[in-house]
Amino acid sequence: MSLLLENIAKHITLTAEEEELLLSKTEIRAYKAKTVLLKENDICKESFFVLNGIVRSYTIDENGVEHLVTFACPNWWIADMYSYISQQRGHLFIEALEDSEVLVLSKENQELLYHRIPKLERYFRILIENSLVANQQRLIDNMSFTAEARYDKFCVKYPELIHNIPQKQIASYIGVTPEFFSKMKSKLLRNQ
Amino acid sequence: MSLLLENIAKHITLTAEEEELLLSKTEIRAYKAKTVLLKENDICKESFFVLNGIVRSYTIDENGVEHLVTFACPNWWIADMYSYISQQRGHLFIEALEDSEVLVLSKENQELLYHRIPKLERYFRILIENSLVANQQRLIDNMSFTAEARYDKFCVKYPELIHNIPQKQIASYIGVTPEFFSKMKSKLLRNQ
DNA sequence: CGCGACGTTGATTTGCCTCAACGATTGTGG
DNA sequence: CCACAATCGTTGAGGCAAATCAACGTCGCG
Secondary structure (H helix, E strand, O other): OOHHHHHHHOOOOOOHHHHHHHHHOEEEEEEOOOOEEEOOOOEOOEEEEEEEOOEEEEEEOOOOOEEEEEEEOOOOEEOOHHHHHHOOEOOOEEEEOOOEEEEEEEHHHHHHHHHHOOHHHHHHHHHHHHHHHHHHHHHHHHHHOOHHHHHHHHHHHOOOOOOOOOHHHHHHHHOOOHHHHHHHHHHHHHOO | OOHHHHHHHOOOOOOHHHHHHHHHOEEEEEEOOOOEEEOOOOEOOEEEEEEEOOEEEEEEOOOOOEEEEEEEOOOOEEOOHHHHHHOOEOOOEEEEOOOEEEEEEEHHHHHHHHHHOOHHHHHHHHHHHHHHHHHHHHHHHHHHOOHHHHHHHHHHHOOOOOOOOOHHHHHHHHOOOHHHHHHHHHHHHHOO
16 A cells, blocks of 8 residues: 555655655555456556556557567556557557456546645656666667567566566567567576 | 857856856866776766767667667766766776867766756756656557667657668667668668 | 778578467356 | 366477678768
């Protein structure tokens, strides 16, 4: 419940009233595994802060292939950022990979909070800066490394996911087919 | 000179005094083509707002291959965001592709301005949000499309660059070798 | 003028994909 | 609580996009 407040406190200091106001503008929701929270062509009117469980965002390309954009573990925000900031129809799907509880903040309430608690601009600026850095690094990794090296990096970055989600999700994240991923893994095992 | 102020005015409203304060904390610099503004293992202590010319950032991987991260045309900011926010040694190179003039904002002065003009948090938050969206889309494009489709997208996004920078820079941006890019282009011409 | 950066073209290789078939596991309705 | 379907992972054969390596032409600039 106050996982969000702890997270915020790492970056800015809120008064008790501000914390109360903030929480009063959010809502807790529980989703069963495989529930779709947002689909392509929806307008993303809310962003989600994961309290427990795992949520992912992904696209489906013109050939019907899924590409995993983001894993959101507890303590992370997730949304279709393009659609959320522009309020245009987006291209992402957002889906619970496990039974999950999330804290929901609507775009409307976020704008309201920005005006009432300007410090929050700082909090979100910092989060988004970090996302941008991580995303840029992932792009560089995709251009620089083989699938094997990208898998190594994945294991370091998301150790808790390796044995807790279907392999095909990992394959989709590092950008290979499930078949190739399977062969790659068995090759790694053979070479001990 | 007030290109920056115009850019800021698109997102927030500053008073004349605030504008003056802001500009007093920046500095204009001119760089000759091929000048390196930042190199790997440097700490990025300033970010650059391009007034004219073209600036790029890139990495060099373990095989010595360059990967283009960002083109900065006039009206765009560029920095090694990772190093800039963490003040750790970074991995990016930043280089002027043409003779360029840039406006320089030091990390120190940026923090100072955040305190004196909190509205600037909003301005930079919005810019970074947009960067994140663009970067995420580029990652999706890399995973979803062939080099040919990525080149088409590049031509739409950066029409002014196509005939004004070496082809190898474009190849590096879309993530192929100069040789393959050359063959791809001549194939496109052959098929009219 | 001459050198270095750039672009082109060809031959060959390779990392990864596609398609297909087949176990293993899971979960769900009867 | 079992049966059966769906989902997932594995393995193999063959194919393709893009890389690699090498040679060569061109041009702009010092």
